[in-house]
Structure formats: C-alpha cells, structure tokens
Amino acid sequence: MSTPPFESCDVLIVGGGPAGSTCARALCRAGLDVVVMDRQEFPRDKVCAGWITPSVINLLELDVEDYRQGRVFQPITSFLTGIDGGPQVATIYDSEVSFGIRRCEFDNYLLRRSGVRLVLGEALDSMRRSGRGWVVNDHVETPLVIGAGGHFCPVARHLGARPGRGEIAVAAQEIEFELDAGQRHTCGIQPQMPELFFCDDMKGYGWCFRKGNFLNVGLGREGGHQLSRHVQAFRASLIARGKIPPGTPADFHGHAYLLYSSARRAVVDNGALLIGDAAGLAYPQSGEGIRPAIESALMAAQIVQSAAGDYRHARLAPYQDRLGARYGLREAPASQGLLPERFKMAVAGWLLRSRWFARHVVLDRWFLHKHDKPLVTPSA
Template sequence: MVDHYDLIIVGGGPAGATLAGAMATSGWRVLVIDKAEFPRDKTCAGWVTPAVLTSLNVLPEDYAATGRVLQPIHRFSIGMMGQAACINEHGTEPVSYGIRRCEFDSYLLDRAPVTKLLGEPVKTLLRDHGEWVVNGRWRAPWLVGAGGHFCPVARWLGDGPGRHEVAVAAKEVEFHLDAAQRAQCAVQGDCPELWFCRDLKGYAWVFRKGDYLNIGLGREDNHHLSDHLADFVQSMQDRGRLPPNLPLHYKGHAYLLYGHAERPLSGDGVLLIGDAAGLAYTQSGEGIRPAVESALLAARALSLAPAETAAGRYETALRARFGLRGDQARRGWQMPEAIKMRLAASLMSTPWFTRHVVTDRWFLHKKTPALPAWGVA
C-alpha cells in the first residue's frame, strides 16, 4: 500500500519541523520522516538569538514555562587560544539564549500538525512519473532534504556528502553538572566562552546552560581533532575554568559552512534546507538560524504558483538572503593566510573587534532583521 502526500520532508530538526508546520497551515498534506526517535540526543552547542524566536513565533516565557532550559546570554568572553579574552557586555536584555537541542527540536516538531514517522531511516529514493517515492511506501510530488550534513536526499542529488567537501568536524559533550562540578566550574551561564584556534581554522567553546555544561571544538581541518580538544580542555582546567573531572565521551558531527558549500540546493521536485544544504554561517558555524530561515524561504517558494518554478524561486531567495555561496566564483585579491593570522592575533585582543565584529556581526547578526514568522506579514 502506498500513501500519498503533497510533501515529504526527510529530517525532523529545526529546518524540517519549521517547514512542516508552515506547509501544514497552508493546507498541504505533509509527512516528516526521521531515522531518530524524539526527543533525541543532538550534538550542538545550542544557542538561539531573539531573531530565531521571532521567526518561529515563539515567546521566551512560553518556551521556558514547562521547565525547558532557556539560558539568557548577556555577555560573551572571546579570545584567541594562548591570549587573554575580552568580555563583551551587552546590557540587560538577552542578546541570545542557550537551549538544549533535545528539548528544542522536540518542541518544534511536536507543534507541527503533520504525520511523523520517527525511527524510520530512508532506505530508498525513487523519482517516478513526476513524483518521489520513499522506501517504496510514500509518494509526493515534492521532497525536501532536511536531514543534516549526511542527509540521504543530498546524497541522491550528488556532490555531497563526501571527502571532496571541506566540512567542519566538531566534537563536543553536554552533561548535567553535579554539586561538586557546579562549585568548581567558573564559567557563567550568561557569558559563553569562545576561543579561536591560532591558525584560524576553528574555535572551541564552553557554554553553561543552568546546570548543564557544553564543551566542544570545531575545525575545518579535522586532523588531530581529539588532540586539539584535549589540549583545550586541559588548558581550561589548568586555569581553573573547568572542573577537574569531566565526561570522557565526546560526540562528533560535521557540517558545511555556507561560504564553502558547493552541493546542489535543488533539483526536479526537490529542495535542500538547513545543514543538508550547507547553510551554517561561515564565520561562526551557527546552523539554527539559517535552518529556520531556509525553511521559511522554502515554504514561500512552494506556496506560490506556478509550482514548476518553486526550486528557482527558492534558490534565488536563499542566495539573496545569505549572500555569496561557495559555488560562486570569488573575485579580487585574497589576503595571504600568514598575514591573516598575524592580524587576527592582534585584533582578537581588542574589545572593539571582539564586540563589534566577532560578537555583533559574526555570531549575533544584529544588523540582519529577522524573517517574519509564517503567516505574519
């Protein structure tokens, strides 16, 4: 027996859940398939700006009302490894919030009034008579890949994932602090710590969310990633920033930065959104806001007639929103890496640069207005 839908979404994370909810309110019959059961243990540093909550039509007080973690962020501690950090104060209103992905993703997916098949891996994809057939059982004229870096829909389109892609490899852990660890942890919840690698190929972070602590490191050069992370953790412990006893098991994941991504964004009756499309911000690696915004852009493209031009509308809107992508030629003089490293070491020690460039521009995107929530003009 084959079940028919208007849209099948592979992946129930923030991108997939946002698109599912938007299209359901437009009257589409939507199926979300995800290989994981929810709530799931999703590896992610996990913070969202107020702009993300605006685009999702989520009030902070409503989200936190039932005990979900929502850590207000008022400050950032930013530096280069081996140097002193600069602490940027942002005032009394939160400029970002720390969330736990196991809670956040489930919240978004639960509120989407669509059919969900969880714990269901995609085994087969087939294009048949103008429709997509998934696992031989579900058919739809439109298929959207929202399954992260290793999304099977992205694999079907070609050019990803694979060794030819310059992906960020990250390792991190998130755990509940016991009483002794809380007493020994100097990191404050309202002030995440970001430490950039001296070769500029990545950064490490320590982020406290109430009684939870997230520690990780991501680099575009994944050689000796575990050693880089171990050295960072040891240095933080030596300085008294972290407790001496930490979990030994770190989880790994990968994602593409938008400025380096070249995999296709669309095809015949198919779109990629979120990390499946390689949309993480180039400077910060943040993927949640691009995931949500790409879902909203996809929803607008799919909702307009004629349907045949939806893929083109989506690509045009995405590039207009996020700028020059990795598959577009870059022109002009490029600064040598050695000069970049010398300049970075100096700039990262200045409060002005770490506040106005690293924090405001790279991580908070303060000058970029939020996309309106679906159905809100």
C-alpha cells in the first residue's frame, strides 16, 4: 500500500457528520485551511430517525428548495403520542413544525457544501504531539484537531473518554427502508404525522416515522438493558396493530449516544476540542442530537477564530463555558436520561393521555424546544 502524501492544514476535523461539516464550513468561511477526515466514504448511512426542527434549517442556512431536489424532505405538521399499547393523543399544528430527512443524503449534502478538503475512507488511527501541534496518522500535521467522530470518537478517547465504561448512554436501534407499492397502501403511519410510543417504565420511547416512501422505526432506552428484546417486541406489536407492514425487516441497526445531562467528557485540551456527539450533547428529554451537534460546531468555530492560532487550553476553554451557558451546568441536578426523573412515576401514563400535556410539555417543550432562544453566532 502506498503511503499517503504528507500534508498540513490549519484545522483537522475528525468526522464528517453534521457537527464536523458545520464546523468545517464556518472555519473555511473565516479563511482557515480545513481538512475533514472520515473513516467512511460519503454518502454513508448513520443510524438516526432523521427528524430535524426548523432551528436546524435556520442554523444551517439550508436552501430548502435546492435540498429537496431529488432528496427526501418530509414536512411534519402533527404527532400521535402515548404509552406503548395505550391510547394515542393527536396533536395538530397550523404549520410545519419539523422535517424528516435521510441521513445518507443530509450528511453528504452538508459535507460537500462545506467547501473544505476531504479525506474520506480513512479512520484516525494515531495522533501524536509535534512541534506544530499534532501529527495524525503519520501524514497530516495540524495545530488543532476537532473531534467530531460521534459517540466513539477517537479524539474523545484521546482526551480520556471511555465509551461504554462508566458512562450512562442511551442505546437505540432502528431500521429505515423503502416501502414498496403494496406496503405504501397498507402502512398505517401518515407521513406528516410521526408517532411516539413511550415505554411503560418511561426509560425510553419508540417511534414510527414515514418520510416520503421511506419508513423509519426505532426505539431508544437509557442504559440499553435488553434493548433487542424491547425492539423486537415493539416491532411485533406495531405489525399486530397494522401500524407497519408485516414485511418490515427485523435486522435493526444499533448505536449509542450520551445525553448532555449525564455526559462527563472533557471537551477541551491543548490543541483539541470536541463537538457534537463526541462531546455528549444530545437533549436529555428527546435524545435529539443534530441541533446540539450543529450549535456546538458553530460555537467551537467562533472560539477557534477568536483564539487566532493560539490553541492552548486556556484559549479554547471559553468553548466549555459556552456549552454550559447554552445547555446548563453539567453538575446541576438536571434530569438524567431520556425523560425527566420526576416524570417517571405512575402519573406518566395518565398525563400522556392529556391533550394539553402532550402538546405543551411533551412536544413543544421536550421535543420541539419551541421556547429555547435561538443560538446567537455568526452564520453556519
């Protein structure tokens, strides 16, 4: 095998998901020479329901008309929510409150749009300190490495993270597949109306989400104990109720992520910082991670620009402060896990039957973050 040519850059971003591509674009626009390295070739799949809110579109300055040319872009105007197996409550909005995308399309679009040099199909295998900062994989030299490699990010490991050891992660499994003509008629899920099914112990929830001709079904739980058993029982019950077609594949794909409230990863070091899932930023109540991935990428890009080439820990530390200001202090007695602790009580099933609670608390507050102030930062 030939050795790749030695190259240098101002910033190396490891991971080309939404966090990596957003940060790359912002830094490129600021005039920095950026390389994104990803172990996969793009387009690639990412285990994800692919639900994004209007805030994500605004943060990304997404040209929706351009994006939807040949790609799935499913408007969402309503939801069905309830305890799995119990009655469902319909919440209908006057306008579009979310959108469904396919991650293979979305991530590829954003990465190609970033305008930076791409090193795809190469995993970060080694990073060692050098006079100029870092030498990565023995052929890329850079003063700053940004870890955007998701939950198992190798840069996060370098900063001390030990995924799977002592971290309380959410484990989730999902399947996304194209419905054939027959299945489109028998599928009980409406495209504009995703359905959420909370586990009766309130340790997680399942979803059915139809995006155009694609159906996404999944379930996530704190800790992930007996996840496969829960997922297969969920799939069987959805088929029995006529929600999803009998031919829905059973080979669900799994992944994990950290909720902001329970993540304890160091996010800054000399010449290094973490963004997105690598930093453990998903919203505690819903598990939504794309918006915090993009927001953290923009906050990081701003701090990097202010540091003006001096990437010592003290110059990058304001990034950690900005995360705290945006999402709360991690030491705060915030809820741990997918749903607020106080809520995991006998009243949960009763409350979820309330139309008011479903709209104003579950959806507006926990899932749509309608009351959150927009992030103030230079554009993506």
